[in-house]
Amino acid sequence: MSGTVADEMQALLTDAFAPTMLDIINDSAQHSGHSGDDGSGESHFTIVIEAPVFAEMSRLARQRAVIAALGDIVGERVHAVAIKASAPAA
Numbered sequence: 001m002s003g004t005v006a007d008e009m010q011a012l013l014t015d016a017f018a019p020t021m022l023d024i025i026n027d028s029a030q031h032s033g034h035s036g037d038d039g040s041g042e043s044h045f046t047i048v049i050e051a052p053v054f055a056e057m058s059r060l061a062r063q064r065a066v067i068a069a070l071g072d073i074v075g076e077r078v079h080a081v082a083i084k085a086s087a088p089a090a
Contacts, residue, residue: 005042005078009070016069017051020088024048027082046082055087062086 006024013022025046047066054062062085067074074081 005073006045009045009047009073012069012071012073013047013049013066016065017049017053019049019051021048021050042077043079045078045080046084048084050086050088052088054085059085 006026009024010022013019013024025048026042027044027046028042049066054065057065063083066083066085067081070081
């Protein structure tokens with residue numbers, strides 16, 4: 001897939017969860033020169049996602065589902081991902 005890692009993450013998460021809100025924030029500049037910074041400018045991200053499917057999941061289950069949907073991105077191509085996953089308010 002061409003484009004940025006953030007674009008790829010957006011596509012994967014949209015396909016997996018049909019989120020009502022999705023924001024992928026590139027935090028890599030804040031980690032420049034730190035452990036895990038590979039110089040690509042795409043090493044650290046925060047994902048804020050809201051999807052109805054998360055309503056019946058625990059916080060840990062939500063995080064695991066997001067990581068699973070991202071496949072090899074986390075750990076292979078991205079050093080760190082912070083996840084804020086929630087269900088829409090009733």
